[in-house]
Amino acid sequence: MNFLDFTNHEEAKLALILNVIDPLCGGVIFIGERGCGKSTLMRLFAEVLPPDIPWVELPLNATQESLLGGVDFEVSLREGRKIYRKGILARAEGGFLYMDNLNLLPPEILSVVFSTVSASPPPFVPLATMYPEEGELSPHFLERFGMGIFMEGLKVANLRAEIVRKRTICTSSVGLTGLQRLIEQAKGRLSTVTFPSPMEEYIVDLAQEYNMASHRTDLFLFYAARAYAAFLGTKEVQKGHIDKMAPLVFALRSSSSVIIKAKEEIGDKPCGVTAYLEDERQGNAYEISLDRWCEGKGGKELDNWFGDTTRAAVGDSPEEVFEAEGLYELWPFFLGRDGKARPFSGRRGKSRGLMAPGRYVKGVLTGDKDVAVDATIRAAAPYQKRRGRKDRLLICPEDLRYKERERKTGNLFIFVIDASGSMGVHRKMAATKGVLEAMLKDCYRRRDRVAMVVFKKDKAEVVLPPTKVTPLAIKKLQEIPTGGKTPLAAGLWETYKLITREAHKRAKRKSVVVLLTDGKANQAMGEGYVFEELEKICELLIELTETEFMVVDTDPEGQGAAKLAFRLKGRYCPLSSFPMMKNSTSPG
Structure with missing residues (x-):
């Protein structure tokens, strides 16, 4: 052709x-x-x-x-x-x-x-x-x-x-x-x-x-x-x-x-x-x-690809959809610097390695073609007299130094959302959606990928596979209803499967799991006890490399979310730690 x-x-x-x-x-x-x-x-x-x-x-x-x-x-x-x-x-x-x-x-x-x-x-x-x-x-x-x-x-x-x-x-x-x-x-x-x-x-x-x-x-x-x-x-x-x-x-x-x-x-x-x-x-x-692409044809097409998952499990039971409440101030997720070369560009954490592009930090002994001229000259300088230098610098292979670079990288943020009936009490889901929307916008500014897992009733599902299309993520968030029991173990299990799938595709990308729940698990995946399932799945999750956890507690009066953060060796944040902006008003 x-x-x-x-x-x-x-x-x-x-x-x-x-x-x-x-x-x-x-x-x-x-x-x-x-x-x-x-x-x-x-x-x-x-x-x-x-x-x-x-x-x-x-x-x-x-x-x-x-x-x-x-x-x-x-x-x-x-x-x-x-x-x-x-x-x-x-x-x-x-x-x-x-x-x-x-x-x-x-x-x-x-x-x-x-x-x-x-x-x-x-x-x-x-x-x-x-x-x-x-x-x-x-x-x-x-x-x-x-x-x-x-x-x-x-x-x-x-x-x-x-x-x-x-x-x-x-x-x-x-x-x-x-x-x-x-x-x-x-x-x-x-x-x-x-x-x-x-x-x-x-x-x-x-x-x-x-x-x-x-x-x-x-x-x-x-x-x-x-x-x-x-x-x-x-x-x-x-x-x-x-x-x-x-x-x-x-x-x-x-x-x-x-x-x-x-x-x-x-x-x-x-x-x-x-x-x-x-x-x-x-x-x-x-x-x-x-x-036309972002709001018209493109949005509808993507919606069809992911399916109307938020309504698939509604059934005949009454459910309620809460709107996001107010605008929240959000402190940034600083992930620190590591020494691994990550090929994913972004604007959040810093990563050091031999990758390019990136800011030249220092010269190192091993590398691949990216020669650090200044460090090489410094390494060769003490030996010039011994090598019989007359007019030009004499450089040997053992003098070569290579550039170690530093760059900002993007991450995968997986938001695991508790949409059970208890999240509707005192409009906790409205405040949760407000905080989540602020987090999604922060991920957009820092060029991260985002995914969403929702659990309620007797199952959990990935309602948004990893993507950079933040408007689509916010649209999915707005449609999430609340109702039913709390299958927390199922939500963590879907998260584990999602991380392992992504690790095969993008092995060097860091994943950050943000779990928003009150921690009141009351629905098991199988015939066993709820908390036994949670213990086993938490053990699997903490064995994952390149993964960090943060638990946002929507019910600080309880202890379930705090215990879960301890099991996951992650950070614990009450929902109240995200203050509303001064000019923001909550509906109703």
């Missing part, structure tokens, strides 16, 4: 082609769910590029040294002269830098990439994909792309069958040759395309009408409309070209739904590229915005 065989997503194909015609278009990012073809289309696009245009992929484990390049110390020592190695950014110069799963890259790496792109002219064109459920991305980085395309899987049966058919049949590259010829012709026409003054004013008016704050919006729309006119073979930019490009440029920058009527007013000359990029939706309204 080649680029032209890719089914649908014509705007995505067009956006990529325009960035070949004019690199000033600013690049493209595809945002969508898993399996909708984002990465496939990007890599098929690489086959369209001429051989002289570089295509470089940025790996998720890239370091600042691999990005920028520098002296290859190991080779230089062997050769006796300075040997430089090119960085990833240098190899992409004059071409395209593709970043798959952009939101999984550390912010330090993205800062280097986009500070390089901001040069004039940009040395390369950034291309990227992201799946929002995997993690957040700063709007500062998102706004650096010229165009944004929101992609979703095809729901029509015949189109899905067409995808299967195309993937199983070998196709030739005859069509690509014709497309490459059209692109080269458009690049040749680009400098001759004129941009009338009324059209420049129309761009400014359109940007102001839709509250586009950044001046990049006007510039990206200017370049995109000009490239589109060159692709179609017209000599000057027309209003229809701007209308066609505006949704693609505005998509990443709209704070509310942006609806633009895309009308083609190209004139009598027919579109000469319909054999390659047929736009079946010409003249229809396009609604493209980040809000």
Whole structure:
């Protein structure tokens, strides 16, 4: 299958082609769910590029040294002269830098990439994909792309069958040759395309009408409309070209739904590229915005994936749903510093190790290519006279020191919530939800993943698997009802299973279990005694590595939660230790 065989997503194909015609278009990012073809289309696009245009992929484990390049110390020592190695950014110069799963890259790496792109002219064109459920991305980085395309899987049966058919049949590259010829012709026409003054004013008016704050919006729309006119073979930019490009440029920058009527007013000359990029939706309204993904389609899809678990166990027994009560002041969860290299970026605990990126702390004897020049020179300095130094520093392999770095890392917070009937007494669940909401917001600010386990009646269930989508977690929290007995052992058992599953996927991530309960367990999992089950499960939990526990006691008058914190060797916090903000009022 080649680029032209890719089914649908014509705007995505067009956006990529325009960035070949004019690199000033600013690049493209595809945002969508898993399996909708984002990465496939990007890599098929690489086959369209001429051989002289570089295509470089940025790996998720890239370091600042691999990005920028520098002296290859190991080779230089062997050769006796300075040997430089090119960085990833240098190899992409004059071409395209593709970043798959952009939101999984550390912010330090993205800062280097986009500070390089901001040069004039940009040395390369950034291309990227992201799946929002995997993690957040700063709007500062998102706004650096010229165009944004929101992609979703095809729901029509015949189109899905067409995808299967195309993937199983070998196709030739005859069509690509014709497309490459059209692109080269458009690049040749680009400098001759004129941009009338009324059209420049129309761009400014359109940007102001839709509250586009950044001046990049006007510039990206200017370049995109000009490239589109060159692709179609017209000599000057027309209003229809701007209308066609505006949704693609505005998509990443709209704070509310942006609806633009895309009308083609190209004139009598027919579109000469319909054999390659047929736009079946010409003249229809396009609604493209980040809000559409986060609050509309994306939210509903995720809700279906996780299932309506909060209502599944309601049955015929009466239950009550409490709203979160007030706004609470929350002291941060400081986890301290450890000496393990953790590959997960975040803004909470500090971790030391030989990983990069991170702040250089000191030189150590063992490492892998990340040479600490200052420490190496200090190690070699005392032996220069013995080695017969004359003009240049003599360094031996035993002098090499490597950088130990420190970085902030993210964690997995598992909130285990008691939703039994006793939590409804004195509106304890309302206060608990208020504290929990404050904790979730803190996790969002510090880039942690969160999960939720709820136990009530006779069972426990994971109502939210580990995610970084905090609005989804808050939505799930608001829907949790209270009622029934307290199967505390079942809640801890589900937590144990969740931690062990995550350990297989992300072995080096630290987990923090926050248990919110009054400790009044009265429902066993099996035929045995409740507290015998609790003792056994607590023993299993404290044997887990990379796991910390905190018990929030919703009923300080009792002793169950305090005893549980002791068994888990965790921290004990009464719910009253989280004071409400002064301007916050509790309902009713």
